[in-house]
Amino acid sequence: MSIRESARPSSPTAGRKPDKTSAARAERQPQPRTRFGTWLQRPLASFHLVVTIATLLTVLGLVMVLSASSVxxxxxGGSAYALFNQQAMYAVLGVALFYIALRMPIRTLRKLSFPAFVISVVMLVLVLIPGIGVEVQGARRWFMIGSISVQPSEIAKVTFALWGAHLLASRRSENASLKDIVIPLVPAGLIVCGLVVLQPNLSTTIALGIVLAALLWFGGLPVKVFAAIMASGAVAAVVLALSAGYRSARVTGWLGTDNDPQGxxxxxxxxxxxxxxxGILGRGLGQSRAKWSYLPNSHNDFIFAIIGEELGFIGCSLVMGLFALFVYTGLRIAMRSADPxxxxLTAAATSWITAQAVINIGYVVGLLPVTGLQLPLVSAGGSSLAITLLMFGIIANAARHEPEAIAALHAGQEGRFARLVRLPKPEAYSPSKAEAARAEAARRAAVKAARKREMRNDMPRRGRPVEARDPRRQPRQRNGERGFDR
Structure with a gap:
C-alpha cells in the first residue's frame, strides 16, 4: 500500500491472534534469504536502524568537522578545536532533544504542533528586527543567547512539518474538501518562506518548500493541483535565484558562462x-590539502569534498549508503504506521532530510548550482545539527509506534536500550478513539461558539431603548443595593 493511499486505515491490532486467512497469507510471503533480511523482520528493526544511522552520521560529522576546521x-589565532568544541556542544544538545522527542507521546506532539508553529513564525519576524537578530555577512538569521546561536528557520522546518502533518491528518479523517486542505497549509507555508527569504536565506527556503511539497504529495493532493503548485514554486525559485547578484553569479558559474577560475x-x-x-581510498583521515585555505567553507557546505579527499570514493559511498538506508527506513516506517x-510526518521528514543531502552532494560534485544547503548531521552548524537530531528522535518515536513494535514492547521485548533509557511503552492507535476525540473537540467548539453567540445577543446594543432589552437583565433597586433581577 502506498503512502498516498493513507486515507484507508491499515491498523493491525496489537496482541490479537492472527486468523487462518492472515496466517495463510503470511506463509505465502517470500522468506528472507539473508541474515539482514531476517533481522529486518524483527518488530523493532526500524527503530534500531534510525538510531544507528543518526549515531553514525553524527559521529562522522564530528570527526570530519574537526579535521576540516582545525587548520x-x-x-x-584560536584553538584548533574551537569549531569542533562548538559542534560537540550542539551535538550534546541534539542528543537531549532526540531523547525528549523519543519519550514524548504522539498525542502531545499533535497538541503542541500548532502553538510551536506560531512561536516559530513569531521568531522569524523577530529575527528580522535590528538589535534582536544578529547580522552576519549581510544576512540576519540568528539569535544570540549568551554563547549559543539559535537559527529560527531551522526550528520552523520541524514545526511546519509537525503542524502540516497534524492538519492534513485531521482534515483527511473529516473528509474535508480540497479547498479546506490547501487553504490553511499553502498560505502558511508561503508566509514562512517569505519571512525566510527576507533574511535572506534561499537554501532554507528551498528546504521549507520541500517540506510543503512532501506534505501535499503524501497527503493525497490531486496530481494536477500538485503539479500546478510545484510549477509555481519552481518559477518562484528561479526568480529568487536570479534576483540577487551573488545568486545569479552561482547559476552562471554552474552553467559555465563564467570562465574565470578565480571568480x-x-x-x-x-x-x-x-x-x-x-581517489578510491583517499589520502587518509586528517591529510586533506584543500582545508589549508584552498577550499572556502570546507567544514560546512563543502564538507563532502573533504570526505572524498580524505576517505576517498569508499568514504563517499558509505555516506551516500547511510542516506539511502535512511530513505528505506523512513518510508518503511511511514508505510507500516497505523496513525495517519x-x-x-515520517514521509515528509524523510523527504526533507534526504532531499537536503542530495542537493548538498549534488552541488559539491557539480551536478547542481551551489545553494548553501548543509549535509544533514555532517556539516558544521549547531542549530542544524540539533534540530535534525530532534527530527530523527521524532522518526524513531514513530518507529516504536509501528503495530508490530507496540505488540512486542507490551509483551516485554523492549530490549536493553529501552530499559537503559527507560522509554515509556507506546500506545496503539485506535481509529475509534481518534474519532471520539475529534467528535468531543467538535462538540466543545460548537458549545463555545454557541456561548459566544448568546453573549453577543445578550449584550445591549447602542441606542437601543431600555424597554426593548431583556427584562431578566434589568437592574433594580432593593434596599439601597444594586443587583440583577434573577
Whole structure:
C-alpha cells in the first residue's frame, strides 16, 4: 500500500491472534534469504536502524568537522578545536532533544504542533528586527543567547512539518474538501518562506518548500493541483535565484558562462579538485590539502569534498549508503504506521532530510548550482545539527509506534536500550478513539461558539431603548443595593 493511499486505515491490532486467512497469507510471503533480511523482520528493526544511522552520521560529522576546521581555526589565532568544541556542544544538545522527542507521546506532539508553529513564525519576524537578530555577512538569521546561536528557520522546518502533518491528518479523517486542505497549509507555508527569504536565506527556503511539497504529495493532493503548485514554486525559485547578484553569479558559474577560475566558480572548482585528489581510498583521515585555505567553507557546505579527499570514493559511498538506508527506513516506517499523522510526518521528514543531502552532494560534485544547503548531521552548524537530531528522535518515536513494535514492547521485548533509557511503552492507535476525540473537540467548539453567540445577543446594543432589552437583565433597586433581577 502506498503512502498516498493513507486515507484507508491499515491498523493491525496489537496482541490479537492472527486468523487462518492472515496466517495463510503470511506463509505465502517470500522468506528472507539473508541474515539482514531476517533481522529486518524483527518488530523493532526500524527503530534500531534510525538510531544507528543518526549515531553514525553524527559521529562522522564530528570527526570530519574537526579535521576540516582545525587548520583555519588555528590560523585565526584560536584553538584548533574551537569549531569542533562548538559542534560537540550542539551535538550534546541534539542528543537531549532526540531523547525528549523519543519519550514524548504522539498525542502531545499533535497538541503542541500548532502553538510551536506560531512561536516559530513569531521568531522569524523577530529575527528580522535590528538589535534582536544578529547580522552576519549581510544576512540576519540568528539569535544570540549568551554563547549559543539559535537559527529560527531551522526550528520552523520541524514545526511546519509537525503542524502540516497534524492538519492534513485531521482534515483527511473529516473528509474535508480540497479547498479546506490547501487553504490553511499553502498560505502558511508561503508566509514562512517569505519571512525566510527576507533574511535572506534561499537554501532554507528551498528546504521549507520541500517540506510543503512532501506534505501535499503524501497527503493525497490531486496530481494536477500538485503539479500546478510545484510549477509555481519552481518559477518562484528561479526568480529568487536570479534576483540577487551573488545568486545569479552561482547559476552562471554552474552553467559555465563564467570562465574565470578565480571568480564565482572558484569554490565549486576547488571542491572537484579535492574529490579528484582523494581517489578510491583517499589520502587518509586528517591529510586533506584543500582545508589549508584552498577550499572556502570546507567544514560546512563543502564538507563532502573533504570526505572524498580524505576517505576517498569508499568514504563517499558509505555516506551516500547511510542516506539511502535512511530513505528505506523512513518510508518503511511511514508505510507500516497505523496513525495517519505519523505516516505523513515520517514521509515528509524523510523527504526533507534526504532531499537536503542530495542537493548538498549534488552541488559539491557539480551536478547542481551551489545553494548553501548543509549535509544533514555532517556539516558544521549547531542549530542544524540539533534540530535534525530532534527530527530523527521524532522518526524513531514513530518507529516504536509501528503495530508490530507496540505488540512486542507490551509483551516485554523492549530490549536493553529501552530499559537503559527507560522509554515509556507506546500506545496503539485506535481509529475509534481518534474519532471520539475529534467528535468531543467538535462538540466543545460548537458549545463555545454557541456561548459566544448568546453573549453577543445578550449584550445591549447602542441606542437601543431600555424597554426593548431583556427584562431578566434589568437592574433594580432593593434596599439601597444594586443587583440583577434573577
Amino acid at each position: 583555519e581555526s588555528y590560523a585565526g 564565482t566558480g572558484y569554490q565549486a572548482r576547488q571542491a572537484l579538485y579535492s574529490l579528484a585528489d582523494g 499523522f505519523l505516516r505523513l
